[in-house]
Structure formats: C-alpha cells, structure tokens
Amino acid sequence: MLRCVRKKQIAVIGYNKDRCTDIASKAAYEVGKEIARAGAVLVCGGLGGVMESACKGAKENGGTTVGIIPQEEFSFANQYCDIVVCTGIGYARDFIVASSADAIVAVGGGVGTLIELGVGYMTKKFIVVIAGSGGVADMYGGKFLDDRQCVPIRLAKDARMAIQIILAENK
Amino acid sequence: MLRCVRKKQIAVIGYNKDRCTDIASKAAYEVGKEIARAGAVLVCGGLGGVMESACKGAKENGGTTVGIIPQEEFSFANQYCDIVVCTGIGYARDFIVASSADAIVAVGGGVGTLIELGVGYMTKKFIVVIAGSGGVADMYGGKFLDDRQCVPIRLAKDARMAIQIILAENK
Amino acid sequence: MLRCVRKKQIAVIGYNKDRCTDIASKAAYEVGKEIARAGAVLVCGGLGGVMESACKGAKENGGTTVGIIPQEEFSFANQYCDIVVCTGIGYARDFIVASSADAIVAVGGGVGTLIELGVGYMTKKFIVVIAGSGGVADMYGGKFLDDRQCVPIRLAKDARMAIQIILAENK
Amino acid sequence: MLRCVRKKQIAVIGYNKDRCTDIASKAAYEVGKEIARAGAVLVCGGLGGVMESACKGAKENGGTTVGIIPQEEFSFANQYCDIVVCTGIGYARDFIVASSADAIVAVGGGVGTLIELGVGYMTKKFIVVIAGSGGVADMYGGKFLDDRQCVPIRLAKDARMAIQIILAENK
Numbered sequence: 282m283l284r285c286v287r288k289k290q291i292a293v294i295g296y297n298k299d300r301c302t303d304i305a306s307k308a309a310y311e312v313g314k315e316i317a318r319a320g321a322v323l324v325c326g327g328l329g330g331v332m333e334s335a336c337k338g339a340k341e342n343g344g345t346t347v348g349i350i351p352q353e354e355f356s357f358a359n360q361y362c363d364i365v366v367c368t369g370i371g372y373a374r375d376f377i378v379a380s381s382a383d384a385i386v387a388v389g390g391g392v393g394t395l396i397e398l399g400v401g402y403m404t405k406k407f408i409v410v411i412a413g414s415g416g417v418a419d420m421y422g423g424k425f426l427d428d429r430q431c432v433p434i435r436l437a438k439d440a441r442m443a444i445q446i447i448l449a450e451n452k
Numbered sequence: 453m454l455r456c457v458r459k460k461q462i463a464v465i466g467y468n469k470d471r472c473t474d475i476a477s478k479a480a481y482e483v484g485k486e487i488a489r490a491g492a493v494l495v496c497g498g499l500g501g502v503m504e505s506a507c508k509g510a511k512e513n514g515g516t517t518v519g520i521i522p523q524e525e526f527s528f529a530n531q532y533c534d535i536v537v538c539t540g541i542g543y544a545r546d547f548i549v550a551s552s553a554d555a556i557v558a559v560g561g562g563v564g565t566l567i568e569l570g571v572g573y574m575t576k577k578f579i580v581v582i583a584g585s586g587g588v589a590d591m592y593g594g595k596f597l598d599d600r601q602c603v604p605i606r607l608a609k610d611a612r613m614a615i616q617i618i619l620a621e622n623k
Numbered sequence: 624m625l626r627c628v629r630k631k632q633i634a635v636i637g638y639n640k641d642r643c644t645d646i647a648s649k650a651a652y653e654v655g656k657e658i659a660r661a662g663a664v665l666v667c668g669g670l671g672g673v674m675e676s677a678c679k680g681a682k683e684n685g686g687t688t689v690g691i692i693p694q695e696e697f698s699f700a701n702q703y704c705d706i707v708v709c710t711g712i713g714y715a716r717d718f719i720v721a722s723s724a725d726a727i728v729a730v731g732g733g734v735g736t737l738i739e740l741g742v743g744y745m746t747k748k749f750i751v752v753i754a755g756s757g758g759v760a761d762m763y764g765g766k767f768l769d770d771r772q773c774v775p776i777r778l779a780k781d782a783r784m785a786i787q788i789i790l791a792e793n794k
Numbered sequence: 795m796l797r798c799v800r801k802k803q804i805a806v807i808g809y810n811k812d813r814c815t816d817i818a819s820k821a822a823y824e825v826g827k828e829i830a831r832a833g834a835v836l837v838c839g840g841l842g843g844v845m846e847s848a849c850k851g852a853k854e855n856g857g858t859t860v861g862i863i864p865q866e867e868f869s870f871a872n873q874y875c876d877i878v879v880c881t882g883i884g885y886a887r888d889f890i891v892a893s894s895a896d897a898i899v900a901v902g903g904g905v906g907t908l909i910e911l912g913v914g915y916m917t918k919k920f921i922v923v924i925a926g927s928g929g930v931a932d933m934y935g936g937k938f939l940d941d942r943q944c945v946p947i948r949l950a951k952d953a954r955m956a957i958q959i960i961l962a963e964n965k
Contacts, residue, residue, distance in 0.1 A: 287868070287878060300600075322877060347860075347877055353713060353893045353917060355800070364835060364860055365800060366879050367893040370712040371695060372574070373883075376544040380866045380880040391598040392574045399567040403543070404866060417598050427562040427588055429471075458697070458707060493706060518689075518706055524722045524746060524884060526629070535664060535689055536629060537708050538722040541715075541883040542866060551695045551709040575695060642942075714916070715889040733940040734916045741909040745885070759940050769904040769930050771813075 289321040290347075291447060292382035294397045295390040296416060298329030305331055305389035308414045310338035311440035312386050317344025319444050324381050326350065326374065327358040327365060331388045336361030349378050376400050384409070384447040386440075389416035398434065402426045407450050409435045409443045460492040461518075462618060463553030465568045466561040467587060469500030476502055476560035479585045481509035482611035483557050488515025490615050495552050497521065497545065498529040498536060502559045507532030520549050547571050555580070555618040557611075560587035569605065573597045578621050580606045580614045631663040632689075633789060634724030636739045637732040638758060640671030647673055647731035650756045652680035653782035654728050659686025661786050666723050668692065668716065669700040669707060673730045678703030691720050718742050726751070726789040728782075731758035740776065744768045749792050751777045751785045802834040803860075804960060805895035807910045808903040809929060811842030818844055818902035821927045823851035824953035825899050830857025832957050837894050839863065839887065840871040840878060844901045849874030862891050889913050897922070897960040899953075902929035911947065915939045920963050922948045922956045 293312050296305050313335035316323045323339040325332040327348020336346040340361045348362030353369035368374040375393060379385060379400035384407040387394055395417045401408050410418035422436040437443035464483050467476050484506035487494045494510040496503040498519020507517040511532045519533030524540035539545040546564060550556060550571035555578040558565055566588045572579050581589035593607040608614035635654050638647050655677035658665045665681040667674040669690020678688040682703045690704030695711035710716040717735060721727060721742035726749040729736055737759045743750050752760035764778040779785035806825050809818050826848035829836045836852040838845040840861020849859040853874045861875030866882035881887040888906060892898060892913035897920040900907055908930045914921050915938075923931035935949040950956035 287871075287875065290877065345877075347879070349879065355896075358800075362800065364803070364858075364877060365894065366860075366862065366890060368881075368890050369893045370544075370715050370883070370886075370890070371547075372571075373541075373544045373547040373712050376542075376547075377879060377881050377883070380882045381878065383868075391600055392570050395597055396567055396570040396574070399563050399570060400543075403563045403567070415599075420599065426566055428586075428591065429562055458700075458704065461706065516706075518708070520708065526725075529629075533629065535632070535687075535706060536723065537689070537691065537719060539710075539719050540722045541712070541719070541886050544712075544883050548708060548710050548712070551711045552707065554697075712886075713889075714913075715883075715886045718884075718886040718889075733942055734912050737939055738909055738912040738916070741905050741912060742885075745905045745909070757941075762941065768908055770928075770933065771904055 289383045290324045290381060291316050291321045292324045292378050292385045293331065293335040293388065294325065294378065294385060294394050295331030295388035295414070295418065297393065300391060301330035302389065302415055305414050306334040308411045308440060309334035309388045312388060312411065312443060313338025313344065314342045315440045315444040317342035319448055322347060324349065324378060326378050327362050329359060331390070333359040333361060349374055349381065379406065380404060382406055386411065386443050387418045388414045389418050391416055395421065399426060402432045405432055407447055408432060409437050409446060411440065411443060412436045412438050460554045461495045461552060462487050462492045463495045463549055463556045464502065464506040464559065465496065465549065465556060465565050466502030466559035466585070466589065468564065471562060472501035473560065473586055476585050477505040479582045479611060480505035480559045483559060483582065483614060484509025484515065485513045486611045486615040488513035490619055493518060495520065495549060497549050498533050500530060502561070504530040504532060520545055520552065550577065551575060553577055557582065557614050558589045560585045560589050562587055566592065570597060573603045576603055578618060579603060580608050580617060582611065582614060583607045583609050631725045632666045632723060633658050633663045634666045634720055634727045635673065635677040635730065636667065636720065636727060636736050637673030637730035637756070637760065639735065642733060643672035644731065644757055647756050648676040650753045650782060651676035651730045654730060654753065654785060655680025655686065656684045657782045657786040659684035661790055664689060666691065666720060668720050669704050671701060673732070675701040675703060691716055691723065721748065722746060724748055728753065728785050729760045731756045731760050733758055737763065741768060744774045747774055749789055750774060751779050751788060753782065753785060754778045754780050802896045803837045803894060804829050804834045805837045805891055805898045806844065806848040806901065807838065807891065807898060807907050808844030808901035808927070808931065810906065813904060814843035815902065815928055818927050819847040821924045821953060822847035822901045825901060825924065825956060826851025826857065827855045828953045828957040830855035832961055835860060837862065837891060839891050840875050842872060846872040846874060862887055862894065892919065893917060895919055899924065899956050900931045902927045902931050904929060908934065912939055915945045918945055920960060921945060922950050922959060924953065924956060925949045925951050
C-alpha cells in the first residue's frame with residue numbers, strides 16, 4: 282500500500298519587491314537553497330522581493346516552491362513558483378501563507394511580514410528570523426509579540442542555521 | 453433628493469474574553485460610550501471581552517454596533533451587536549475589521565490585536581491606543597510597527613481623549 | 624437591564640450595474656422598501672445595480688442598509704449604504720453576504736448571484752426569488768440547486784409577497 | 795539560465811465523503827490518474843470523497859497533488875496530498891480551488907461543487923463534467939449557468955476524454 286508522507290512546508294516571508302535590499306535578497310536566496318537541500322517544500326506569498334529570491338534559490342537547487350498570491354490570476358506569481366495558489370482574497374492571504382507552514386523564516390520585511398509573524402505566533406508555528414536582514418526581522422527577532430510570550434521569535438545568524446534549528450525542532 | 457452620508461466607523465479592538473482584565477473592560481465600555489456620543493458607528497470583532505464591553509457601552513448610550521465575527525452563525529456574536537456580519541473566514545476576519553474602520557482604538561489585546569493594528573497600519577488608518585490598558589496597546593503605543601514609520605500608533609490617556617483626537621483628525 | 628434584540632437581516636442579491644435591467648432595478652427598489660417597512664436590516668454586496676436600487680428603496684423608506692463590498696476602500700460602496708464592510712477579499716465576499724442573512728431575496732442576476740444562492744442553500748437560509756425579474760432568479764426559481772433538495776428556491780410574484788413569506792417563516 | 799515553466803493545474807471537484815458514491819469514487823480515481831499521466835498538477839479541496847479518490851489516483855500514478863482545505867490545521871487533509879494549503883477561511887476556500895485551476899473537472903457533487911462550478915464559470919475557466927457521475931455534474935453538464943452563456947459546462951464520457959479535451963484546449 283502506498284502511504285504518502287507530506288514533506289515539511291517552510292514559509293519564507295519578508296520584503297516585497299518595492300523595499301527589498303541586496304542583503305535581504307541574498308539571504309532569501311540562501312534560505313530557499315537550504316530549504317531545497319533539506320528536502321522541504323518552500324511556501325511563500327508568490328510575488329517579488331524576498332519571495333522571488335527564495336523561490337529562485339530553491340528552484341536552482343532542485344526544490345519545490347508554492348506561491349500563495351493575493352490575486353485571482355496566475356500571471357502575478359513570480360516565475361520560480363512550481364505551484365501557484367490564486368487566492369483572490371487580497372492581503373488576507375497572509376493568513377494562509379502562515380497557516381500553511383510547519384515553520385516560518387523571515388528575511389527583513391515591513392508590516393505585512395509582521396502580520397504574517399503574528400499569524401504564525403497565534404497559531405504557534407516555529408518562527409526564525411535571519412539576523413541582520415533588516416526590517417521587522419531585526420525589530421522583532423529575539424522578542425515575543427505579546428505578553429503571553431508563548432512563541433519566541435528565534436534569531437539565526439544565517440540561512441543554514443535557520444533551517445538547521447527548524448529541522449532539529451521538527452524531527 | 454435624499455443623499456446619504458455614511459457615519460464614521462470606528463473599530464474597537466483588544467483582549468478577547470479569555471484574557472480581558474477589569475481595567476480593559478471598563479476602558480472598552482467608555483470607548484463604546486464615547487463613540488456613541490460622537491454619533492459614530494462602532495465596528496468590532498463581535499465576540500467577548502473588549503468587543504462586548506465596547507458594544508455594551510455604545511448600546512447603553514444610544515449608539516449603533518456592528519460585529520464582524522469569524523464564524524458563519526449569528527449565535528456567536530455578543531448580545532450588544534445591532535448588526536452581525538458572519539464572515540465564516542475564521543481569524544482572517546481581522547483584516548475586515550481593520551479595513552472597515554475610518555479609525556481604530558485598541559484596548560489591551562494579544563497578538564490578534566497586533567495583527568489588526570498591523571492591517572490598520574498597512575492601510576494607513578488613524579490608530580489610537582488607550583494608555584494603561586495593558587497588552588499590545590501598551591507594548592506598541594507611541595511606536596511605529598515597521599521602519600517605514602508611516603503611521604504612528606498614538607497614545608490617548610483615556611476613551612474621551614481617544615475619540616476627541618480621532619474626530620479632530622477626521623473632520 | 625438593556626437586552627438588545629438583533630433585527631432580522633435580509634440580503635438582497637442580483638444583477639450588478641453592468642447587466643441590471645429596468646424591471647430588475649424597480650423590483651429591487653420595492654424589495655428594499657418592503658424590508659425597511661418590515662423593520663428589518665437590508666444586507667447586500669454594496670455595489671451598483673440591484674444592490675444600489677434596493678439600498679435606495681430602503682433608505683427612502685426609513686430603513687437601515689449594510690453594504691459588504693469586495694474592495695478594501697469605502698469609496699466603492701454605493702451612496703445608500705449606512706454601514707460599509709470593506710472585506711478586501713474580492714468576490715469571496717459573496718459567502719459573507721449570504722452567511723450574514725436570515726433570509727435572501729434574489730432579483731435577476733448572473734453567476735455571482737447563483738453563487739450567493741448556492742451559499743444560502745448550503746447554509747440552509749430561507750431563499751425567495753422575484754418571479755419575472757430575469758436572470759438566475761427566473762432560471763432557478765421553484766427549483767432545488769442539488770439533488771439533496773434540502774432548501775427550495777421559493778418564487779414570489781412581487782417584493783411585498785417576498786417579504787411577507789419571509790416574515791411568516793421567521794416569526 | 796533556469797526558466798521555470800509552471801505545469802498545468804487541473805482542479806477536481808465533486809462529492810465530499812458524506813455523499814460520495816462508488817461510481818463517483820472510481821471516476822475520480824481515474825481523473826486523478828489521467829491528470830498524473832498528462833504531467834499536470836492535481837488541485838482539489840483536500841478532504842475526502844471525490845477529492846481523496848482523485849488524489850489517490852494521481853499519487854499511485856506518479857502525480858503531484860495539492861489540497862486546499864477549509865481548516866487551519868494540516869491534519870484535516872487526506873493522506874494523498876503532497877502539498878496542503880491550510881486556508882482557515884472555511885468554505886470560502888471553494889473560490890480559491892476554482893481560481894487556482896487552469897481547468898476544472900467535476901465528478902458528481904452537491905451545492906458546494908455547484909459553487910465551485912460557478913466560480914470557474916465567472917472566471918472563465920475551462921470546465922468539464924464526467925457524464926453519469928451523478929449530482930450537479932449531471933444536473934448542469936451540457937448547460938450554461940446563467941443567461942450570458944459565456945462558458946459551457948462540457949460533458950465528457952469518462953476521465954480520459956475529460957483530460958484529453960482539456961489538454962487539446964490548453965496547448
């Protein structure tokens with residue numbers, strides 16, 4: 282009998298195209314590469330910036346990528362998405378990106394990324410940010426988002442470390 | 453000819469039933485009362501805690517209340533909601549609460565409230581928190597949620613002040 | 624003690640602006656008027672066509688109107704909405720319109736209206752269509768949408784009859 | 795340079811677990827198998843009945859399967875989903891299933907399936923139903939859902955024919 286074992290799904294969140302820095306873009310590429318090497322599936326918001334760099338990193342290293350986009354049409358997704366989920370629900374799709382993750386890695390990011398961190402925190406996902414990647418990753422890394430302090434926002438010094446601590450936790 | 457002028461819609465967000473404190477509950481009641489007195493419509497998540505206290509404050513002072521609930525059935529709404537919007541979309545309804553507001557007042561709150569603050573910040577709503585009400589209101593009051601610093605999270609010493617600065621801004 | 628009793632919420636669905644006929648527009652106006660006279664709250668998708676005519680009919684007869692729009696910005700709502708719920712989730716807001724109704728009245732309509740009828744049918748709402756109003760109202764009136772046959776799509780000869788049978792059922 | 799070419803995504807919709815017949819289950823298995831053989835990705839609602847049978851058919855023939863579930867937790871998905879998208883938005887996820895498809899195949903089904911057909915029709919997807927599979931597939935096959943008549947609901951005598959006409963159209 283065939284019994285399917287779902288692979289780990291790791292979400293990568295962060296800066297969109299408008300505000301992505303070179304540092305964040307390179308870090309995102311590395312995160313995508315490490316997710317691919319770990320045999321996990323990369324989940325993201327499917328657009329530009331950190332999302333696109335991470336997808337590129339995964340695809341160039343044999344990985345599988347899923348883009349969960351706000352729009353209703355496939356054409357908005359970046360070209361490195363193997364599978365595109367066209368939600369049509371606008372930025373409320375941030376909830377779906379975070380809910381569809383076994384673990385979350387943040388690279389830089391603005392308030393949209395903070396919302397995704399919030400959803401991950403609320404649903405008790407394992408969350409890691411790349412130190413030095415800027416934006417909300419650096420603002421909230423090492424902290425708790427509310428005073429319940431139920432899920433730490435962990436800091437990792439680089440992509441390799443981020444994926445390692447996720448794999449160690451999710452065995 | 454009849455020309456309708458939509459009243460201001462002010463969202464009240466904060467602690468749910470599980471974690472609401474007496475201080476937050478009283479502050480929320482006052483916020484509801486001030487919204488009613490200002491002739492605005494109170495919008496909220498329609499459940500317990502801060503949402504219920506605010507609705508009660510509005511209803512006991514002649515106001516109108518709208519509860520935008522996560523569930524598909526009316527019965528989950530608190531009894532002080534005049535109008536119930538049954539979204540059925542779970543906690544993604546947080547987006548709708550914030551989007552449906554001309555201004556937002558936060559009273560205490562956990563990460564769900566932070567998500568609503570984030571949506572308000574992203575969509576450039578006027579946001580005020582009640583100082584001393586606890587939770588994310590006190591954690592984020594007076595700060596910016598990301599490094600774009602586009603919308604300040606304003607602090608008000610009490611409900612009256614909160615509604616006054618909203619009305620002054622939204623004339 | 625003050626105990627709020629939520630008023631009945633009746634959804635009006637049907638042709639949007641592009642395809643609305645004079646017959647449907649007049650029928651929608653009458654439906655809005657009858658909802659107002661019955662003391663119920665009119666819920667709709669908040670845009671043009673049948674939605675706008677129904678809201679106008681309700682407002683010119685002292686009623687209360689709620690527009691649940693696909694967009695994130697208030698400005699898309701028609702001018703006869705007292706309360707605007709900005710969902711930002713696109714046409715998935717059809718689910719919310721139907722879920723937020725104690726009963727549903729259809730006036731003409733295309734496939735979007737059929738989707739709303741489907742959601743009403745699935746959640747076992749009381750559904751009435753105005754006979755002769757065209758579109759899916761006439762295509763599906765008097766029928767069941769699937770072979771479970773759990774909720775009839777009732778036919779009413781006019782707006783007054785539609786609201787009468789709803790009130791008789793929802794006492 | 796690596797240029798990713800997204801594979802076709804074909805949605806399979808139909809009876810859920812409660813009402814699935816043996817005939818529909820077998821037809822769904824065959825649809826999944828043909829999608830896999832065509833090198834396309836199977837997209838579905840991720841739960842039981844037709845969704846599970848189709849996923850099983852795809853997995854046992856080397857295909858890739860995506861389950862877009864109403865719930866927020868992975869555990870609700872059937873065991874044959876390679877990738878699970880946890881929407882948390884309840885049955886409004888029907889919109890996402892249809893939007894995320896290049897083409898749609900219906901096998902039996904109740905009103906939920908009709909809603910998905912409606913979304914596919916609204917967004918002008920290529921839609922095929924399996925003749926003789928029961929439910930809304932047989933009720934609406936060969937017809938138009940509204941009087942604009944913009945998208946025919948095509949009938950195919952079996953799974954192989956369904957996928958053939960989809961591939962012929964989507965070259």
